[in-house]
Amino acid sequence: MKRTAVNIWRFYLEGFRSMTLGRTLWLIILVKLFIMFFILRLFFFPRFLNTPVVGDDKEGYVSNELIHRSLGSDLLPSQ
Template identity: 45%
Template sequence: MLRVYEFYRQGFASMTVGRTLWLVIAIKVAIIFLVLKLWLFPNYLNTEYDSDAERSGAVRSSLIHK
């Protein structure tokens, strides 16, 4: 484990362009998971219904009456 850790530590330490890229990745992942997923993209059926039976019932009702 220590060797793996050293491998990654030295790799990250020697990066040039990569540091900018990691910054971009960090910002992007933060926006995707902390803003988009939490605030703007809740899973509709998981949020509105508590069990799979309720979810299947809701979809059935929706597809019957749509």
């Protein structure tokens, strides 16, 4: 099992060493992933669970939000 893992690792290592255009494409992919997961997250996905309104009852807040969003907020009585 260990020998197979080492052979797979060497296969991919040699493949990446011999790339020319592939390195540029991997760099573009990594830059896009960085933009998607780090930059856009700051602007479009605020941290609701760290607000003072939620406090220490994060589990209750998440479960209530899931229930409200799945059933529709107009079907449940307001709290």
